[in-house]
Amino acid sequence: MPDYRLRPEELAALNLRSLYSDYGYSFYRMSRFEEYDFYADKKDFLLSKNILTFTDADGKLMALRPDVTLSIIRHIRSTEGVQKFFYDEKVYRVPRNAENFHEIAQSGIECIGNLSDDDVREVLELAVLSLHTIADGRRCVLDVSHAGLIASLVHENRNDILKCLAEKNIHGLKSLDVPEEVIALAELEGSPESALPKLRDITGSHALDVLSMLEKYHGEIHVDFSTVNSLNYYNGIVFSGYIEGISESILSGGQYDNLMSMMGHKNVKGLGFAVNLSTYGDTASQSAAHSVHGSPAHPPAKTSGKGGIHNA
Amino acid sequence: MLNIALPKGRLGEKVYKLFAKAGYEFEGILDSSRRLVFENEALHMRCFWVKPFDVPVYVERGTADIGAAGKDILLERSPDVYELLDLGVGKCRMAVAAREDFVDEPERTLRVATEFPNIAGNYYAELGRDIDIITLRGSLELAPVLGLSDVIVDIVETGTTLRENNLRVVNYFADLSARLIANKSAYKFKREIITEIMRRLRGHD
Numbered sequence: 242m243p244d245y246r247l248r249p250e251e252l253a254a255l256n257l258r259s260l261y262s263d264y265g266y267s268f269y270r271m272s273r274f275e276e277y278d279f280y281a282d283k284k285d286f287l288l289s290k291n292i293l294t295f296t297d298a299d300g301k302l303m304a305l306r307p308d309v310t311l312s313i314i315r316h317i318r319s320t321e322g323v324q325k326f327f328y329d330e331k332v333y334r335v336p337r338n339a340e341n342f343h344e345i346a347q348s349g350i351e352c353i354g355n356l357s358d359d360d361v362r363e364v365l366e367l368a369v370l371s372l373h374t375i376a377d378g379r380r381c382v383l384d385v386s387h388a389g390l391i392a393s394l395v396h397e398n399r400n401d402i403l404k405c406l407a408e409k410n411i412h413g414l415k416s417l418d419v420p421e422e423v424i425a426l427a428e429l430e431g432s433p434e435s436a437l438p439k440l441r442d443i444t445g446s447h448a449l450d451v452l453s454m455l456e457k458y459h460g461e462i463h464v465d466f467s468t469v470n471s472l473n474y475y476n477g478i479v480f481s482g483y484i485e486g487i488s489e490s491i492l493s494g495g496q497y498d499n500l501m502s503m504m505g506h507k508n509v510k511g512l513g514f515a516v517n518l519s520t521y522g523d524t525a526s527q528s529a530a531h532s533v534h535g536s537p538a539h540p541p542a543k544t545s546g547k548g549g550i551h552n553a
Numbered sequence: 554m555l556n557i558a559l560p561k562g563r564l565g566e567k568v569y570k571l572f573a574k575a576g577y578e579f580e581g582i583l584d585s586s587r588r589l590v591f592e593n594e595a596l597h598m599r600c601f602w603v604k605p606f607d608v609p610v611y612v613e614r615g616t617a618d619i620g621a622a623g624k625d626i627l628l629e630r631s632p633d634v635y636e637l638l639d640l641g642v643g644k645c646r647m648a649v650a651a652r653e654d655f656v657d658e659p660e661r662t663l664r665v666a667t668e669f670p671n672i673a674g675n676y677y678a679e680l681g682r683d684i685d686i687i688t689l690r691g692s693l694e695l696a697p698v699l700g701l702s703d704v705i706v707d708i709v710e711t712g713t714t715l716r717e718n719n720l721r722v723v724n725y726f727a728d729l730s731a732r733l734i735a736n737k738s739a740y741k742f743k744r745e746i747i748t749e750i751m752r753r754l755r756g757h758d
Contacts, residue, residue, distance in 0.1 A: 337633060338613070408636040410636040412638070483741045483742075485738070487615075487738060488615025488738050489633070489737070489738060490738070
């Protein structure tokens with residue numbers, strides 16, 4: 242008998258909401274639409290180049306949101322201190338390898354203002370906890386990289402080099418005649434304990450030292466420079482999260498001070514991530530279908546936050 | 554269980570021989586039969602033949618954890634996967650070829666016949682050249698001979714087929730060979746076995 246009360250992605254969204262509010266984040270709800278122009282000049286930041294438009298009642302060309310972060314930054318009232326938001330919205334994009342627009346359920350957080358190392362640590366911790374919350378006992382990994390560090394090493398031929406980094410394509414990097422540090426960076430992967438000292442040896446950089454503050458999660462955190470987000474927008478830590486059995490990255494985020502300053506907030510930091518719950522929902526129902534034929538694909542839901550909700 | 558997608562055909566057989574030399578054997582896989590899936594229970598691995606063009610799809614979507622694909626197909630499809638190794642087999646080049654008497658007139662739209670519309674499109678976009686892409690499924694040499702296109706963008710191994718049809722290479726622009734690719738998520742959770750496979754395949758370059 243199928244359970245119609247909550248679909249896996251809806252249950253996950255509720256559990257994430259309680260996780261983020263437990264950490265003092267306030268709920269951000271989008272009730273209006275943005276003009277098309279607002280997104281059109283930031284297409285590199287958006288994962289999909291296509292934007293779904295409509296004409297508003299007054300004749301203006303508007304867009305169905307492809308992203309929530311840009312709106313939060315736009316509508317932020319003050320950049321005093323540190324502002325923390327979470328959201329649970331639908332976004333409209335053409336996903337990779339799809340022909341048409343999809344409605345994608347997305348939950349995420351943004352942390353904006355004069356961020357300290359503790360704030361960065363908290364966002365990374367919440368990223369790991371988000372994976373835990375929806376992983377249903379499956380293994381998960383948060384790959385952490387650093388956009389600023391990559392940018393400092395890669396100057397000429399940037400697009401080709403970044404593509405090779407993202408592919409772990411060492412033979413490709415060698416054929417591009419990159420500095421040795423870049424190859425060492427591409428080959429560097431592992432837990433923070435093993436990778437951080439090597440990173441200091443390679444580049445002299447302390448860019449990822451904040452990870453040593455997250456010792457409790459070292460089993461799930463992986464230093465891996467194949468996470469390459471747009472260097473135009475991201476300048477600090479960038480990361481992506483994976484859950485065993487889900488073939489694509491389900492969480493992605495990073496520090497985007499460059500975007501803040503492009504949007505008029507000079508010297509204000511911004512850091513956040515989004516969880517793609519539609520991808521999660523698709524695979525959750527698939528594994529439910531598989532489990533009909535054998536043992537359940539994974540043990541029952543286990544939530545780490547207080548007040549987690551379970552579908553009995 | 555580790556799932557491996559190999560491209561059906563000559564290239565796939567060369568790649569399989571590298572796997573076999575590295576100690577990953579699948580009984581009966583080279584016999585001419587219609588079976589597509591082969592399992593080695595001791596290794597805890599399953600290997601399957603798919604159309605060469607489809608290998609990146611199986612790997613990107615995680616049905617296969619790893620696979621072997623020609624660089625031409627990776628350039629054409631740009632899948633979001635790791636490209637872990639150049640397997641060094643199936644070496645050839647991507648080239649622009651035309652009739653011996655072809656003279657390029659830059660002011661005219663160039664008609665380009667190819668099996669790789671994205672590769673051809675990107676190549677000419679970088680040159681800023683206006684082109685008309687004609688996507689064909691094979692026997693490309695016919696296109697310029699019969700006047701369907703001005704040039705072709707195609708894989709060239711030895712150039713014999715081109716010469717036999719009175720065509721010549723105008724420009725080589727990419728080195729191709731078979732590559733070992735991996736699903737990004739599978740790589741995280743099956744890292745030990747995948748890196749072990751890489752280590753052993755490298756030993757038999």
